[in-house]
Amino acid sequence: MVAHMWSGSVSLCFLLIYICSVYSTEFVPLFMWESSSESHPKEEIPALATITADEFKDIVMQKLQNKPVVVIFAEESLSVEDFSWKDEAGKGSFPNLESISSESDGLTYLPFVHAPLHAFRHHLPVQGREWYNLKLGPSSLSNDDIALNETLLYVNLDDAASDEDRPDLLKRHDAVISKVYRALAERHGDVLAVYTAHHSSWQTGEETPTRRIRHLLATDLEAGDEKAYGNNRTLLYAPTMILTIGQKSTTLENGIVGGDEDLIINFPDNITVVFSFENTKSPGYWSLQGVHVTVQNELYNFSDVKIGAPLEFSYHCSQEVVFNANDNKLNISNDFQIQPYIDGRRFGAAYDCVYFFTVPIWSGLFVCTVFTIIMIFGLGMIMDIKTMDRFDDPKGKTITINVAD
Structure with missing residues (x-):
């Protein structure tokens, strides 16, 4: 009888939990x-x-x-x-x-x-x-x-x-x-x-942020987006591009895309920017070989470039990207993203320019390590302290106390 009542109570409890959920x-x-x-x-x-x-x-x-x-x-x-x-x-x-x-x-x-x-x-x-x-x-x-x-x-x-x-x-x-x-x-x-x-459609907090971080701008680029450039094989997302030749700075806007393997963008005022790529240095990786800018038929090469990622991955940088060549430079503002050798209008997963172990993270780990060593050393010294008993001499005769009834 008690077992039957207990099973009934458990069933009712689970039913209430299910209804509430x-x-x-x-x-x-x-x-x-x-x-x-x-x-x-x-x-x-x-x-x-x-x-x-x-x-x-x-x-x-x-x-x-x-x-x-x-x-x-x-x-x-x-x-x-x-x-x-x-x-x-x-x-x-x-x-x-x-x-x-x-x-x-x-x-x-x-x-x-x-x-x-x-x-x-x-x-x-x-x-x-x-x-x-x-x-x-x-x-x-x-x-x-x-x-x-x-x-x-x-x-x-x-x-x-x-x-x-x-x-x-x-x-x-x-x-x-x-x-x-x-x-x-x-x-x-x-x-x-x-x-x-x-x-x-509520999702747990572990799922949604991961998707946002991995994909970043991994969506179909809109045809009318003035910040996006793409041909048959390369995609580029650059919110703002500023070209500085000597003391003169020009904001590059309203570009027309051309090229096949390389990304060629023709801007007004007879300015052409070419992003050239290669995938022969490291197997399974692509790299940006250089950026070549032509202004009024005069060529400027920005070859000191360290941008690359695994194949089928895009390169993304949330910081400002600057290409330098002597006194000339090409600035691309935050959220720069690029990927060659791609089919379609969608970026792949992002390979970010900011590494996981940044300088602040390394500094924090170093400080924590130093404090941990000091803590371990201090605890060891405290545990090694031996207190003397003034009433007990290990070299002398043992103190005996007789208790009379």
Whole structure:
């Protein structure tokens, strides 16, 4: 009987733990904005509060008083970390949402909402209106006239590819959200847009930073990015290039890329910069042989270059890179990244110019070693101290004390 009660209690305990864990995983972030919010007053909502389904229903009911067009963009998974993520260039996954948030009224961001999609689909009265379900596909959603004429639009963003990184997926969805929302706002005027997910995509703190450090700018370079240069075999990312010839400095911008094995960039004012590479010195490695700059048909060679990495790896440097030749120099600002012998528009894993054991790290290790040696020596000296007992002489007669009953 006792064993049966004990097993029942254990089963109930595990059931409660399971229910609590499932319940906690259903808290997802929600981003909600409106094209017009003059019809109802704004309510202050604590930024870090957890919102239950009933509380969220009350919030949405206030926003539905004027029967706006409602569009829901539903990810399969989403987390607060997705909104705060940035690459080494400082760019997040939602540039279009940031632009929309600065233009729109009634902006609401709730980081922890319990089952918001369930509240929309099953608990909210829609006065006879039905949801129009639309799944993201290869065609542009903004061209779907039937969908744009609906007043309750549900866009399912479940189209992740197996070879697609999560930041790339979110950036692609961000572009779709912006396009659909602007088309609806232009056609209907009063639009309530919601961006949320079915489940949380929270990751442990050990996974996300590792990915950010390894890949750095390992994303497809955009064709219109003025900081990126690439031909069929070489990629270069240089935020700012400043060429100094004698006392004259020129900022190199708006370059046109050419060349095949070597990267040739033609800049205005008859300036050409050539990055030449080789992979014969060390097997399995590539190196930058030199940088050759031509200004008004006069050639300047920057051959004292120590840049290289294993094949299929890119070279990245978060510090300023300077190529010197006598009084002439070529400065490339922070976040310089380059890789030859590559197919496509994507950098490989980064081989950083800052080694793991930097000067501050070596200094810290040296100081810790010195203190450790001093500590060990001091403890040894303390343990070696022998105290004398004034009442006990090992060379004399043993003291005997008789105790009488």
